[in-house]
Amino acid sequence: MDREIRKAKLQDAKQINKLVFGYAKNGKMLSRPLSYIAPRIRDFFVCVIGDKIVGCVGLRVWNMQWAEIMALAVSPEYRGSGIGPKLVEACLNEAKILGIKRVLMLTFEHSLAEKSGFQKLDSADTLPEIIFTEKTVIIDKVYVLELKN
Numbered sequence: 001m002d003r004e005i006r007k008a009k010l011q012d013a014k015q016i017n018k019l020v021f022g023y024a025k026n027g028k029m030l031s032r033p034l035s036y037i038a039p040r041i042r043d044f045f046v047c048v049i050g051d052k053i054v055g056c057v058g059l060r061v062w063n064m065q066w067a068e069i070m071a072l073a074v075s076p077e078y079r080g081s082g083i084g085p086k087l088v089e090a091c092l093n094e095a096k097i098l099g100i101k102r103v104l105m106l107t108f109e110h111s112l113a114e115k116s117g118f119q120k121l122d123s124a125d126t127l128p129e130i131i132f133t134e135k136t137v138i139i140d141k142v143y144v145l146e147l148k149n
Contacts, residue, residue: 003083005090008044008056013037015053016044019073028108032058032071044071045090047083054078057087059094065101067091072107084109088116096147105143118143 008016017034024031037044040058047055055074061067069091074083088105095103104121105113113120121142 003047003049003054003086005045005047005086008041008046010038010041012044012046012053012056013041016046016056016071019053019056019075020071022076023073029071029073037071045087045094047074047078047087049078055083055087057091059091059103061098061100064099067095067098067100067103069103069105072105072109072112084112085116088112092116092145092147101147103145103147105145106141107143108141110143113143116145118145 013034016037017032020029020032020037023029040060043058043060045057045059046053055072055078057072058070059067060070069088072084072087074081074087092103103118105116105118107113110120121144
């Protein structure tokens, strides 16, 4: 299986939306409509096999110190093949380049977060306030990784 992890292109937005919607309709992640994805396409990475996007992830910068891994989705037929960790790695590399100090992940996939080096957050007090203006944070779903730049 020859796969490529790359920055998303504008023409990928519809496939990203379809992947994310597959999880959002089951309550596994926040819905990200095309009107959200297209203007933020530079935040996204995709995994491509052949001409099909089989995975996606976004890195949202919240402020000078915090970023969030968001919209991590892998096609059901490719789950367990290592695509998720590779997409997370792409985001972490980007965060380091940007000089981000902490990356958070809100996820139901606890094992992926932990395998990627994230620690479960104990208290919401350490999160940037801005995140609370846009989403409800369920504390037991938040994982944080301190980056060493």
